Amino acid sequence: MATSKSNTGESKPSDGSTAGGSATGGPTTSGLVSHETQKRLQRVAVYLTALLISIFTIVPVYVMVVIAIQPPAATFAGGRVNLLPTEPALRNFVVLLTETDTIRYFGNSLVVTLGSTILSTTIAVAAGYGLTRFDFAGKSIAARAVLFSYMFSPIVLAIPLYVVFSTLGLLNSHFALTLALTAISAPFCIWLMWQYFQTVPIALEESAWVRGASRWRTVKDVVLPVARPGYISAAIFAFAVAWNDFTMARVVMSRDEMYTINVGASLFLDRVSIGWGETMAVSLLIALPPFLIALFLQRYLLQGFSVGGLE
Structure with a gap:
């Protein structure tokens, strides 16, 4: 590829491309995260956030329902709280x-x-x-x-x-x-x-x-x-x-x-x-x-x- 020299003596590409860029003038992805990877990371972050919010929302409701539908003897059997309903009752x-x-x-x-x-x-x-x-x-x-x-x-x-x-x-x-x-x-x-x-x-x-x-x-x-x-x-x-x-x-x-x-x-x-x-x-x-x-x-x-x- 032919190059031309500026007044300072530095070599520059003669076809209009710049250092750190592609021949079409677009940025290179060398050393950077690709756009597709960024989208995947954002999607994972959204899913994790939704999962955490769901856990904090659903778990208390689940505990409430389980304790409500079990007799006290079944809920606190063995000296601990049983959160798996074994004897549902009204x-x-x-x-x-x-x-x-x-x-x-x-x-x-x-x-x-x-x-x-x-x-x-x-x-x-x-x-x-x-x-x-x-x-x-x-x-x-x-x-x-x-x-x-x-x-x-x-x-x-x-x-x-x-x-x-x-x-x-x-x-x-x-x-x-x-x-x-x-x-x-x-x-x-x-x-x-x-x-x-x-x-x-x-x-x-x-x-x-x-x-x-x-x-x-x-x-x-x-x-x-x-x-x-x-x-x-x-x-x-x-x-x-x-x-x-x-x-x-x-x-x-x-x-x-x-x-x-x-x-x-x-x-x-x-x-x-x-x-x-x-x-x-x-x-x-x-x-x-x-x-x-x-x-x-x-x-x-x-x-x-x-x-x-x-x-």
């Missing part, structure tokens, strides 16, 4: 249903959770639609202020709400707890629906208006069917907040018969007649409703949270 669940107020606690949770879910979702749909379709001064600031209010911890709101409910004589009532739980979940639900309604084309409503439909008829027959993934996602979020709540129920309720399942289950630890088997059984009962909802409505959940930069 003994722990029978004890919960016959010797504790689990059914009452469960019913209280269903009442306040369903009430809060319906109220939060209704407020979110109305507020989200209004923020999207109507113009008024400070609209964006108001929407972001709603989301900012969600950043407050429930314990920060607990004492002010307690004072308000005490003044109004609403303590130890399902209505007060429903309002308290709605105050926690509604801000994020409103922000979620505000984002989702922005993806619903206004042309759909204009087409219905041209045909003589009222705004209410348009919202009911056109907008809401299109926005179904959004408000179902908001409802799932509100349900999860209300069902898993402990703080508000402990503050607002002071009578044992009004406790929700989470507060009631915490009382089982103080009872001599209730052991780890019964405690794990009630924990399994608490975990079932959110699990079933997420299992059967996960399609809507993913669609709803993938809008507006939430993915």
Whole structure:
């Protein structure tokens, strides 16, 4: 290959290639990890991360289920915890249903959770639609202020709400707890629906208006069917907040018969007649409703949270 010399006397390739590069000007892979190897390493890292997360998630759930479905004698036989179920039985669940107020606690949770879910979702749909379709001064600031209010911890709101409910004589009532739980979940639900309604084309409503439909008829027959993934996602979020709540129920309720399942289950630890088997059984009962909802409505959940930069 012919070479030319520069003024400094150094030899350079005359065909335009540079030192450390190929004849086409691309970088060489000598001493470097190839692109395919990098992709394999990234894939392995992702799989290992997913495996570790799965282990940390599944193992506690497995331990809970095994202890819940075994009698205490089988679970602690031989002076150690047996995590391989050999004698599955419903003994722990029978004890919960016959010797504790689990059914009452469960019913209280269903009442306040369903009430809060319906109220939060209704407020979110109305507020989200209004923020999207109507113009008024400070609209964006108001929407972001709603989301900012969600950043407050429930314990920060607990004492002010307690004072308000005490003044109004609403303590130890399902209505007060429903309002308290709605105050926690509604801000994020409103922000979620505000984002989702922005993806619903206004042309759909204009087409219905041209045909003589009222705004209410348009919202009911056109907008809401299109926005179904959004408000179902908001409802799932509100349900999860209300069902898993402990703080508000402990503050607002002071009578044992009004406790929700989470507060009631915490009382089982103080009872001599209730052991780890019964405690794990009630924990399994608490975990079932959110699990079933997420299992059967996960399609809507993913669609709803993938809008507006939430993915």
